[in-house]
Each structure stands twice: as C-alpha cells, then as structure tokens.
Amino acid sequence: MKSLTFALPIRNAFAFSVIACLIIGHPALAGPFKFTSVPAPSSIGAPIVFDAGTVSATASPTVDHRFILENAGSLPATLASIAPKGAGTTARLDNNAAPSSITLAPGDLIGVTVSVPVPTRAEAFSGSADVFIAGQKEPAATLRIDGMSSKGFALLTKRLRFGAVKVGATVTRPVYLVVSPYVLASGNVPVVVSTDPEVRMTAPREDVDPASVKGITVPAVFNADARLLVWQATFAPQSVAPEKSRALWLAPADRSIDDNADPHIAIEGIGSADPEISFSPDTLGYGDRVRGSDWSEWVQINASNPTVFSTLRFDSGSLFLQLDLVDPAKHVTMEQAQKLGPNVRYLQVILSAVAPLGKLTTKVTVTTGSGQIVTLPVTANVVETIRPKVKGK
Secondary structure (H helix, E strand, C coil): CEEEEEEECCCCCCCEEEEEEEEECCHHHCCCEEEEEEECCCCCCCCEEEEEEEEECCCCCEEEEEEEEEECCCCCEEEEEEEEECCCCEEEEHHHCCHHHCEECCCCEEEEEEEEECCCCCEEEEEEEEEEECCCCCCCEEEEEEEEEECCEEECCCEEEEEEEECCCCEEEEEEEEECHHHHHHCCCCEEEECCCCEEEEEEEEEECHHHCCCCCCCCCCCCCCEEEEEEEEECCCCCECCCCEEEEEECCCCCCCCCCCCCEEEEEEEECCCCEEEECCCEEEEEEECCCCEEEEEEEEECCHHHHHHCEEECCCCCEEEEEECHHHCCCHHHHHHHCCCEEEEEEEECCCCCCEEEEEEEEEECCCCCEEEEEEEEEEECCCCCCCCCC
16 A cells, blocks of 8 residues: 655644545545654654546536545544635535544544635646644644646637628627536636637627537537537628638637637638629630631620729730730720720630640639739630531441
8 A cells, every 4th residue: 555654743642644535526536545644743744645637627616535534643632723725725524523623532533525626727726725733833734636627618619711701791600619517607718809800709608508509519528517608700801801810719718818828710701892893704615726826715804993994914824825905896896885885895815826735724813903803714625636527427
C-alpha cells in the first residue's frame, strides 16, 4: 500500500493517519492510497493530495473526495476547525458534524469530504482544507484536491456561409453552443463576439432543448440535460469587396479576447451589388473551326449605365483569343443600333488562325471600375479540316 508521511507539531502524543476514500460523483478516480502521520514537533507535514486527473463540468460541477482521518497517537485528540482554501472550496465532516464536537480516541476514524468546483474552461484547478487540532496554531493536516478541467461547453458551429449578399441587404445564420446545466447555472457562459463591423450579433441568445433543433448532434460527453444556446449572426455588407477573412469569437463571459481566445467561427461572405454588365449569350462556343483562318464571334454586352463601358478591363484568358469592344453600329444596322440604345456594346471575340489543334477551353474575364467581375466561358475545337457529313451509307 502506497504511503506518504507528513509530520505534525504536536505537544501531545497523538498522530493522524489519513486514508483516501471514495470520490463522490467520480468513483472511477478513487485510489487505494494511505497517508500516515508521525509526531514530530519541529516540522509540518506536506499536504495530502488527491489527483482527480482530468474532469469535465459536463459531468459534475465539483470534485468531491472523502478523506479518512485516524487518530494514530496514544492520546485523545479534539478537532478545533476545518478551514477550506480556494474559491468555492468547501469541507465537511461526516454527518456535517461540528469540528469542536469531535474528540477522537486513539485509533478512531472520521471522514472529511472536500469539494472543489470544476472550472467551466480548460485549466488546472486546486482546492484544499486545513485541519486544526485544539490548542494548536498550525494545521495538523492539509487535504488537497488537484485536477485539470475540460470544457463544460462545445461550439457546434464551426463555419458560417453567407454567400454573396447585396449591399444594403442582410442575411442571418444561427450559431450553436451546447453547455452543461452546471455551466449555465454558474453564469460563466462564453459569449459569441464579432469584431467585424459587417457581421453583428443581432439577437440575445436563446436557451433551447437540443432535441428541438434538427441537424444538431450533441457530443456524447454531455448528459441528457445539456442545453443548447443559440445566437443569431447577421451579415450586412457595407460595400462591394472581394472575399476577406472574417470570424466570430467564442469569448469568456467578460467578452475579453486575447491570444488565448477559443478557436473562432470562420465566416464566408462577400458584398455584392446589382450586376453592372451582363453577356448575351452568357457562353460562347465556336464548335469545330479549321486552323489557318481567324474566326470571329460576337457577344452583346449590356450595361446598367453607358459610363460603365469606359471603365472595363478585359482578359481574354488565352493567347489565341483577341477582344475588341465596338459600338453596335459596327455590327448591326443603324436602325438596330438605335433600338438597342446607349447601354449596349458588342464584344468581338477573334479565334486566332495559329491556335493549336485540339480543344480550347478558357474564359473571358471583364472587370468593372467598381470591382465587379463577369466571366464568359469560351470553347472551341481547332481541326485541320472539316469532313462533310454524308447522309446514309
């Protein structure tokens, strides 16, 4: 049997043995340990430590361990007091007896249960209780529980996908956090915080039964009475801009965010606007084209405002495509051009005579002055000759 010796500054000839017993709520953590004291008036014994290992606030709000005190001396010993140390730590004798009412004859036993709260965040924790004997200033024994807590909550939402949202519009998505009832009762519930001006939390959290939300899977470590906290995140883009890194943060109850903050919720979303231009048709296929000649196709470009045309930047996507933006009058009759109006231009797309044999797949990219990007898929099959189709055999 493993033992740990600690000394007591005792004037009378008695000593304590402290035997580790059942851990209330965590029986799997109990161990066959025995601690024996030896009278020695010149020194104080080391704390008697129970290592609770890693525990979670999802299972219990406290670690409760019962130590057994034995008067291993030759004279009676009267307890004076038991003093817990550590926030939230408590200690009590069996049957909630008052220490001053307990006198232990040699060989008598009594249990002291020390309770230490389990933090709701992942961190080391400790709590202890000093046992005093009547007539002595120094504790006869220090009973301590050490442990490491795992989180009493779990973030179920890892990513929010808003997609393209028009400037001036909003899209809202839920954020889910499952918590144990002990975490909820403690008041130390993490909060979802946004540091992005275009993403904001628009509603107070809701406390719901996880079973009432479809598609939610609660980790098995949580008991059946776990609760689901639901926040609403709203994306309200203020400008048209490319995709950028955005995030929500799971922060402590005091909303402080630092380098040790919990992993964030990644956000995907961009601000968009009504299209400034569009293609007609929206794809361009040349089909089979014989190598050695330039081939032209025409695509109509429609703009929301004629001034947009002067801001356009073109990328053909291939060395073998040439682009030319022209006035409609260069492609259709004057009468037709007048009917089309000032918001229309034609894009001449020229397939080069030196394009290599085989299939060509690319896209024409047009960027407006405000940053909008529109693409036109282009395909062609460049061949040496085109064999005439023969009907029948």
